[in-house]
Amino acid sequence: MPHLILEHSANLSAKADLTALCHVLKTAVLETGLFETGAVRVRAISCETYAIADELPDNAFLDMSFRIGVGRSDDEKKRAGKTIFAAAQRHLEPLFDTPHFALSLEIREIDPVLSWKKNAMHARLREPASKG
């Protein structure tokens, strides 16, 4: 946690740099100050087969799901969502000049009782308490 999943129509790869977008969004997640570096996993899932709106070939979408652990306040969650959405919007701005693009984001919390995790990156990335 947190997981940021980007589902998108495959044609988006030719319209935007999605590797850069993953980096930009990871940076946005960390800039909120609410999440640890070692925990952030942003990834894109490209969909080759789809039917969007009136099915013009130029139609494209990016749909983001942000799954996070519990423990942030409503205000913090809203702030995180706004920050992520704004970063995506900025990166994809040229697409909004066309009448063919839809962007969306949903935040969903992970049930702490019914989730499990093990992360070998934290030990490397967490600040040592003291080097004495």
Next chain:
Amino acid sequence: MPHLILEHSANLSAKADLTALCHVLKTAVLETGLFETGAVRVRAISCETYAIADELPDNAFLDMSFRIGVGRSDDEKKRAGKTIFAAAQRHLEPLFDTPHFALSLEIREIDPVLSWKKNAMHARLREPASKG
């Protein structure tokens, strides 16, 4: 919103026309009268690696998730689900003659407080109020 996501075993591509299925399901979504054309995003995610039931090579699945905004009644949601499921079932009917296929659908609502969206297709597709 709405998002209709079709996860399927990769072998399904050889057993059914999934591009046509996306179109058929988009049409079914719109036929309910509950959603706007510009908002509908149907897409398929193909899974190359899987283990289904007793793992016979012919085993295949299609698992649909319909994520929608709040605001429809329970009856409307049930009607939408039935319409979509029936359309998928009809399109994939030959597969049910084999003992190898499983179809499923789940509807889930998107939290209105923790979601954001921007859609450049609506301006093009919404009926103008008047053309004078």
Next chain:
Amino acid sequence: MPHLILEHSANLSAKADLTALCHVLKTAVLETGLFETGAVRVRAISCETYAIADELPDNAFLDMSFRIGVGRSDDEKKRAGKTIFAAAQRHLEPLFDTPHFALSLEIREIDPVLSWKKNAMHARLREPASKG
């Protein structure tokens, strides 16, 4: 139901046998005694584009979502989660010797009122009541 979905960074395919993992996890699901053979669908979704933690090329993740029908007790769900997570951890053990891997699992129940299913495998796999 149940659905076990494995989202992973594409680089994981070179670090672990994911076909074997799907089989191992399917076996773990069945070993809980809580699910039917014909219902289990384990599948992996490979993500080619991502940004994980500090974005070292070796960073990798596997994020599992287990979606099940209602009707199991809290204890049964916890037991199922522990069994699945332990099986994944065992299969991927060498990766935890590197400071680059994160594993996670979430269980989520499917709303019985807003879900539909049809499964042609059950007839083949369910024990006949009697053969006379």
